[in-house]
Amino acid sequence: MKILDIRVLGDPALRKDTTPVAEITDELRAFIGEMFDTMYAAEGIGLAAPQVGRSEQIAVVDVEGAKYTLINPEIIADEGTARAEEGCLSIPDVYGDVTRASRVTVRAMNELGETYEVTADELLGRCLQHELDHLHGKLFIDYLSVLKRRSVMSDWERRKGDYPGFIRRVAAEKKGPHHSEGEL
Numbered sequence: 103m104k105i106l107d108i109r110v111l112g113d114p115a116l117r118k119d120t121t122p123v124a125e126i127t128d129e130l131r132a133f134i135g136e137m138f139d140t141m142y143a144a145e146g147i148g149l150a151a152p153q154v155g156r157s158e159q160i161a162v163v164d165v166e167g168a169k170y171t172l173i174n175p176e177i178i179a180d181e182g183t184a185r186a187e188e189g190c191l192s193i194p195d196v197y198g199d200v201t202r203a204s205r206v207t208v209r210a211m212n213e214l215g216e217t218y219e220v221t222a223d224e225l226l227g228r229c230l231q232h233e234l235d236h237l238h239g240k241l242f243i244d245y246l247s248v249l250k251r252r253s254v255m256s257d258w259e260r261r262k263g264d265y266p267g268f269i270r271r272v273a274a275e276k277k278g279p280h281h282s283e284g285e286l
């Protein structure tokens with residue numbers, strides 16, 4: 103299992119637009135596996151390629167067992183609005199309420215190159231929108247009020263030194279029969 107370093111707020115990789123995947127290679131499939139491992143190790147429900155320093159249109163999601171690999175994803179329909187709290191693996195310990203579409207339909211390819219569509223609301227719908235935003239250089243803090251954003255940013259200025267080089271290292275999950283409590 104390979105756990106990738108997560109880029110945090112301030113890393114330019116998080117603000118760049120991504121490029122569509124032209125060919126799904128074995129290297130890309132291995133990378134997608136590493137994205138899932140990293141997301142689980144960080145206890146997240148989603149992860150997008152720019153968060154681990156890559157520039158392709160790839161994201162992974164697992165919301166309560168609904169697991170998706172999203173290659174070249176696009177929102178093809180949305181309806182309504184809903185407001186709820188979000189967090190981001192690239193902005194640790196920051197949370198804020200974000201208004202988004204209450205229901206979205208996303209079209210994407212899986213790791214086999216098959217095109218599929220998923221329609222989702224609640225947390226899955228929100229997570230899909232959050233991950234697609236990452237693929238376009240957008241972060242959930244961009245939706246916060248000026249006041250809330252200012253407070254988040256001043257807090258982050260104090261804490262960003264905890265992440266030298268804008269890198270968050272995540273420890274591998276300690277699971278399975280070969281590990282015991284407290285073992286590295």
Ligand code: K1U
Nearest residue numbers: 146147148149188189190191192228229232
């Ligand atoms: O892309 C990311 O940074 C992952 C992010 C996804 C996400 C969480 C919440 C709402 C929308 C998108 C996370 O996994 S943050 C950690 C988390 O598991 C979580 C945080 C708040 C609510 C629910 C879950």
Ligand code: ZN
Nearest residue numbers: 189190191192
């Ligand atoms: Zn995020």
